[in-house]
Amino acid sequence: MGRSWRFVIAWLSAAVAAVTVSWLGVRLGVAPAITDEAPVAIDANRRYTEVRFGVADALPSSAAPATPRPSHSSPRPRRKPSSAAATRTTTPRPAPSLTSASPSPSPAPPAPDVRPRYRVQSEGGDVIVAYSSTRIDVVGADPLPGYAVTVTRRSDTLVVARLAGPSHASVITLYWNAGPGAQIVEEYGG
Known part of the structure; x- marks a missing residue:
């Protein structure tokens, strides 16, 4: 009985060695075909x-074209009051209430x-x-x-x-x- 176990162990060892050698050979031969990148x-x-x-x-920054900046329209020139309007008396305006909305600040120009x-x-x-x-x-x-x-x-x-x-x-x-x-x-x- 001891002799038959030796034959079984020898046969299993040879089978495992054959499978391992075959697996390594196939892996080395197929590895280039199964990469992450498509051929x-x-x-x-x-x-x-x-x-x-x-x-x-x-x-250099001088050779690179500048990005176009949005054009800002110039404010309208104020009209001079006429001499008749200058002689008129002005009535004081009421103070703005605290609930009125303040004008929003103009947006800052874009950073270069x-x-x-x-x-x-x-x-x-x-x-x-x-x-x-x-x-x-x-x-x-x-x-x-x-x-x-x-x-x-x-x-x-x-x-x-x-x-x-x-x-x-x-x-x-x-x-x-x-x-x-x-x-x-x-x-x-x-």
């Missing part, structure tokens, strides 16, 4: 470029946008982008002749700018991922 098909009509920006890449700006270059033209960790805005565009610019906001930190021409389009995806970045996809007509 990207190679397209001959597209070219991908990834750009990351640093502090040294920021445009001090976010760093970066120029993202593509074959369809350039876009100038203001980046921060909470918001990304396209503040200017310089498309090539014949190209039209459209900007689509996906979220506060994800904006897509498309510079489309007759047989080519540059799609620039602007994002914030631990710093400013952009992905440029050049799409060629075929």
Whole structure:
């Protein structure tokens, strides 16, 4: 009886070793196929470029276009009282009651946008982008002749700018991922 147990234990050990070696081999061979990112098909009509920006890449504040400020209308000039009105006696006005609403203060002018700006270059033209960790805005565009610019906001930190021409389009995806970045996809007509 003791001898049969040894054969059973030897057989179980060999089976466990075989399953372990097979599992490791399959895991190593299949691991590249089961990653977090979906595989990207190679397209001959597209070219991908990834750009990351640093502090040294920021445009000088004088080169960045200023954001348009709302125009404030000038107050109307006051009319001078006529000489007849100046000779009239004025009656004192009653004091305003405490229950009357006081006029609301005028809104403060918006603070200047001090976010760093970066120029993202593509074959369809350039876009100038203001980046921060909470918001990304396209503040200017310089498309090539014949190209039209459209900007689509996906979220506060994800904006897509498309510079489309007759047989080519540059799609620039602007994002914030631990710093400013952009992905440029050049799409060629075929």
